[in-house]
Every structure is written in structure tokens, then in C-alpha cells.
Amino acid sequence: MTENFTLEQIRTEIIRFKNDPSSQKLENFYYSKSFSEILGVSRREISHSNFFAWLFNPNESHGLNEFSIKKLLDILLIFSNDKLKKTYNHLYNAFATDDYIIQKVSIHSEFHIENIGRLDLYIELTLIVSDTPYIVKLIIENKVESKENNDQTTKYFDYFDPIQKQPETTFYIYLTPISTLELIELNEPECNCKEFIQINYQSIVDYVIEPALQQNISEQTKNILIEYLKSLSQPAIEIQTDSHKEELIMALGSEERKLLTSFWNKNQKLILASLYAISSDPEQEKDTRDSIRTALDNLSSDRDRSTFNIIYQGKVFCENFKKSDIGLQTVLLLQANNLIDDEIIEYLKEDKSCSFFLLKQKDDFTENEIKYRKYKANGTPELIYKNAEYYVARNWGIGNTDKLINKFSQKFPGLVYKKN
Incomplete structure (x- = not known):
């Protein structure tokens, strides 16, 4: 990845970075202190x-x-x-x-x-x-x-x-x-x-x-x-407490979020190369090297491209689907095996497993669920039961995926999730 970044590429990326309007706006914003910081x-x-x-x-x-x-x-x-x-x-x-x-x-x-x-x-x-x-x-x-x-x-x-x-x-x-x-x-x-x-x-x-x-x-x-x-x-990179962690950034305005997202998209290679250079530089403090190495590892592992298979009663139902579809494929399996009834609908709607409701109707979406696209509300409903239209939660993380697997494996004997 960043290890093969050539010197010529680094020079080109730095020049492009310096001339990018988003970078200049962010530099003006983050290099001036707020009154409370002063x-x-x-x-x-x-x-x-x-x-x-x-x-x-x-x-x-x-x-x-x-x-x-x-x-x-x-x-x-x-x-x-x-x-x-x-x-x-x-x-x-x-x-x-x-x-x-x-x-x-x-x-x-x-x-x-x-x-x-x-x-x-x-x-x-x-x-x-x-x-x-x-x-x-x-x-x-x-x-x-x-x-x-x-x-x-x-x-x-x-x-x-x-x-x-x-x-x-x-x-x-x-x-x-x-x-x-x-x-x-x-x-x-x-x-x-x-x-x-x-x-x-x-x-x-x-x-x-x-x-x-x-x-x-x-x-x-x-x-x-x-x-x-x-x-x-403003990032609190110079503030430390004796016993507790402080958040790097406490909150972001919408304009800063857009600028920073644009900044990342345009300068991803340069940012990753910079982080790699610091993490492997013996002149840097060990704590700094270790923390940045952890960040790089998390960036690499965060894009988990593992796929899953679902097996039910010894038969493969679905193969090689993405983690983001694990909730959807679970619901489709229940539907294909005639396991959807009033009790299961309520079980899926009311039980707040996996940190958010697996199944919801559009009228029940919260503002945050719409804002962070927890459900594909603009698409076709993924389950229609007794004329009611339901959507299935997306954006599954490692912890939530494990919770869903444990939940449904216990509820339905013979249901197996296999990570590839």
C-alpha cells in the first residue's frame, strides 16, 4: 500500500495537496485558535x-x-x-x-x-x-x-x-x-x-x-x-488527562465534515503515506509510533471484505454475501422457509438486538436512522407481510454482526452462519 509510494509520487501529491482549495480552507480553519483555546x-x-x-x-x-x-x-x-x-x-x-x-x-x-x-x-x-x-x-x-x-x-x-x-x-x-x-x-x-x-x-x-x-x-x-x-x-492532540481518555474531536459542523471528507477522498494516499512514515520512524516517540501503527492497522482491517454463507438445516441458503447484507439474508431465509409469522414480525420489530431494530417500517424511522442510512428507505421494501412494508437494517459492525449471529442461531436451531 503506502510502502511502495515513490519519491516522485510523494512530491506530486504534496504539490497537489498545497493547491487544493479544500486543503487551504481547512488550513485556515485549523491553524487559527478559537477564543476558548486561547x-x-x-x-x-x-x-x-x-x-x-x-x-x-x-x-x-x-x-x-x-x-x-x-x-x-x-x-x-x-x-x-x-x-x-x-x-x-x-x-x-x-x-x-x-x-x-x-x-x-x-x-x-x-x-x-x-x-x-x-x-x-x-x-x-x-x-x-x-x-x-x-x-x-x-x-x-x-x-x-x-x-x-x-x-x-x-x-x-x-x-x-x-x-x-x-x-x-x-x-x-x-x-x-x-x-x-x-x-x-x-x-x-x-x-x-x-x-x-x-x-x-x-x-x-x-x-x-x-x-x-x-x-x-x-x-x-x-x-x-x-x-x-x-x-x-479542534483536535485535542496536546491535551492529556491522568486517568481518562478524551475524544480527539468533540463535534463537527456540517461544513467542516464536508471539507474533511473531501480532503480525505482527495489526499488519501498522501495521508496514509505520512502515517506510515511516522509509524516507522525511529526518531519518533514509541507511543506515537504505536498509536499510528494501530490506526493504520484499523484502517486496513476496518474494510473487512470477508463474506458469509448461511446454512439452514444442512443446506446452503446463500453464499458469499457481504457483511452489510447479513440482516437482509437472515430475513430472506426466514421468508423462504415460511418462518415469518406475526410472532416473528414482532420479534424482529420489538427486540432491539444488534443495537438497532433489524426490521422497521418507513414511518418509524428516526432522524438519525435516515441521516446515517441505517435502512435503504429509498429502495423497494425488502419484506412485505400482510400488506405492511418493512426495511432491513444495514451498516453492520463486528460487534453487531456477532450479536445477530448469536441471536438467530439460538432462536432457530439448524441455522449456521459461516464466515469465509
Whole structure:
């Protein structure tokens, strides 16, 4: 691959790289520091919590009024599990349709709770839904580091849950900088208390900050939002913590994502050659060489071109299909062997195996499932049962593939998946 990159090729690629407009835009963006970086606070949790306290408060100077706090409730709806949506069905319907009035908002960052700790963000809302008042509390634990300390989420839940009174509703939110792809593949929140709803910084960018930039706001507010967005997208390559990993990038704006994707597509050979050179350079620190070598290995292995066979009751059903089709071929096998019935349809629809639903109807798709193409919604339905049209999940990773194989091998004796 990169080992055979000639000197002449390297020179040509570097010249092309220097003259590429995408590269020049990215250089201007990433070689200028955001204001928070200049102050040295871009990865401090308290700085982010203070920013959110400003952003979500309708009475603050940003001029967005209730726009941001309503968008936060949208995020809450998107990432809540089915149990919460069923329990708080009336509230979630109001969030989805925007059929509520915000009567009062109280927001505090670093909210002190005696003998418990300081909650990163406490938001209390008084909502009017169908002429009925509701008190909604948002308990937000904000982790710039990827893991929590001292079992804080359990402490907060144990404190707030017993004191909840009617008509109060308390939502527990765990905010982290993991990617949206990682987030939607989680079976449960990463924090210790599983009553929390995990969201990420990228969702705040996608559903709050970038839409807010399209609103009729002052130049000052626009500059603040752009500066904050820039601080999230700057790689933290020089920041280290003693005990926990920090995400390299906390979130990306849509423009930066497009530029970086274009940059990768145009300069892939040069990037890989650079990484290989560093990983094999004895002058580099061993930790640097090892980490880049791991990245190169992952890039190579990530494009897993292995194929599978499905065997059922000793007969080969399908041979040499791609990993992305493992869910589809499983559904087709069940259909071909007359194993599809009402019970199996519900089993496929309701059981959230493999980190997302294997089978879904178009009307049930979430925004993220559409955005990240979890289902081929623009194509022909892959299963029609009793006049209902269903689509099968795609984008299978190593962990999800193993879960699917274990799940269906146990459910249907005689079903065997063979990796080629």
C-alpha cells in the first residue's frame, strides 16, 4: 500500500495537496485558535456547562428566546429509549408537535447539592400542555472525559428520584463527546446509572447550534456560536488527562465534515503515506509510533471484505454475501422457509438486538436512522407481510454482526452462519 509510494509520487501529491482549495480552507480553519483555546478552557467541563446555561436560557442575551431549550427537548425525544417514550407518552407527543407553552425556565450550572456534589447543569421548566401545568426537571451530567468519576450519576438519581412529586417529571441526561454513530449503537448509556439518557455534543451541534445560526440573530450571537463550534471541532492532540481518555474531536459542523471528507477522498494516499512514515520512524516517540501503527492497522482491517454463507438445516441458503447484507439474508431465509409469522414480525420489530431494530417500517424511522442510512428507505421494501412494508437494517459492525449471529442461531436451531 503506502510502502511502495515513490519519491516522485510523494512530491506530486504534496504539490497537489498545497493547491487544493479544500486543503487551504481547512488550513485556515485549523491553524487559527478559537477564543476558548486561547484561554485554555476548551476542554474544561465547567466552561461547556456555563455555555449551555447561557444557550438554553430564553432570557439570556443571545436573542434566540425559547428556540434552544425547545431544541434540547427535541434531542431528549430522539435519544430516549422506548420505555421512557411509553411512560411519558403525553409529554413526548407535545415535544414532537411543539404543542406546549414554556411558562418558566430556571437554569443553573455547577448546581450545589449538599453532601452529594455539584451537578453540571440543572434545568427546571414549567410547561403548559393541554391547559395542564407540568414541572420538568433536566438533570445533566456533562462529561468531556469519556468516563464518569465517583459514581456521580447514581448519586444524582438517588437524590432526585425520591423527592419527585406530582406533577413533576425528571429526566436524567448524560452528555458526552462520543460520535453519533457510537451513540446510536449503544445498548445502554455508558454511565453507571442506567436511568440516564445519553446524548452527545454532536447532537447539540446538529439540532441546536447549526439551526440557531440560521435564525435572525445578532452578529455577536452568531460569532459566539461559531467560536464555540470551532472549539468543539479542534483536535485535542496536546491535551492529556491522568486517568481518562478524551475524544480527539468533540463535534463537527456540517461544513467542516464536508471539507474533511473531501480532503480525505482527495489526499488519501498522501495521508496514509505520512502515517506510515511516522509509524516507522525511529526518531519518533514509541507511543506515537504505536498509536499510528494501530490506526493504520484499523484502517486496513476496518474494510473487512470477508463474506458469509448461511446454512439452514444442512443446506446452503446463500453464499458469499457481504457483511452489510447479513440482516437482509437472515430475513430472506426466514421468508423462504415460511418462518415469518406475526410472532416473528414482532420479534424482529420489538427486540432491539444488534443495537438497532433489524426490521422497521418507513414511518418509524428516526432522524438519525435516515441521516446515517441505517435502512435503504429509498429502495423497494425488502419484506412485505400482510400488506405492511418493512426495511432491513444495514451498516453492520463486528460487534453487531456477532450479536445477530448469536441471536438467530439460538432462536432457530439448524441455522449456521459461516464466515469465509
